[in-house]
Amino acid sequence: MMKWMHYLDYTTSEFGGRIDPEWNDDLLERGLRCPDGCGGIPTEFEGEPVALRFVKKPTGMLEGAPRAEAVHKDLWKLISPHLVGAIVGTCEIVKRDSSIIKLEDFVSVYVPVIDRVFLRGRKKYAVCKHCGSVKCVDIDTTMYLIRDELAQRRAVMSTRRGILVDDAIRDRIAAEKFRSVGFYKYEVLDEPLDGRPRSLDDWPQLVKWRQPKKKRQ
Numbered sequence: 549m550m551k552w553m554h555y556l557d558y559t560t561s562e563f564g565g566r567i568d569p570e571w572n573d574d575l576l577e578r579g580l581r582c583p584d585g586c587g588g589i590p591t592e593f594e595g596e597p598v599a600l601r602f603v604k605k606p607t608g609m610l611e612g613a614p615r616a617e618a619v620h621k622d623l624w625k626l627i628s629p630h631l632v633g634a635i636v637g638t639c640e641i642v643k644r645d646s647s648i649i650k651l652e653d654f655v656s657v658y659v660p661v662i663d664r665v666f667l668r669g670r671k672k673y674a675v676c677k678h679c680g681s682v683k684c685v686d687i688d689t690t691m692y693l694i695r696d697e698l699a700q701r702r703a704v705m706s707t708r709r710g711i712l713v714d715d716a717i718r719d720r721i722a723a724e725k726f727r728s729v730g731f732y733k734y735e736v737l738d739e740p741l742d743g744r745p746r747s748l749d750d751w752p753q754l755v756k757w758r759q760p761k762k763k764r765q
């Protein structure tokens with residue numbers, strides 16, 4: 549039987565929230581986020597909860613931000629019992645008078661790269677030199693997950709960011725009819741289609757990232 553995992557997606561093009569550009573610039577300056585497309589947390593800072601700073605509150609249930617995802621507490625309630633290794637922090641908003649208040653409806657969530665799953669392709673990959681996360685850069689490839697890597701977890705975070713859940717959690721989320729949560733499904737395969745080792749731990753170009761972290765656990 550085919551197995552699927554469902555990526556929680558935005559169904560609207562207007563994301564709603566807006567991160568504080570000054571805060572983002574400050575993160576970049578201080579090396580607290582990976583530059584370029586990754587936007588994740590450089591390895592040395594993994595493990596600490598993060599506070600995401602917005603200038604406009606997210607209108608949907610989830611939103612990508614530098615370092616972590618903002619997730620609405622009603623949605624997080626359904627995912628949190630299953631997302632192994634998640635590090636949960638806060639979200640805040642800068643008001644017009646420059647004061648900063650906590651956004652009570654939202655949490656910030658990320659999973660250390662070593663515990664994330666990898667959406668694989670058939671050929672080309674890029675490795676972030678700040679956090680070691682791998683992403684597929686194939687054009688027009690249907691990506692997939694590997695069963696061993698999923699290790700029976702019901703909710704996971706992808707190395708490309710974003711959260712994936714199994715059929716049952718997907719159905720529970722869908723039943724809530726949350727605003728702006730859609731699903732995009734990825735098949736779970738037994739073997740990779742790219743001719744590379746099944747485990748990322750055995751990829752020569754990732755040794756630097758995987759070995760010290762494995763020991764750390």
Ligand SMILES: [Zn+2]
Nearest residue numbers: 582586676679
């Ligand atoms: Zn990175």
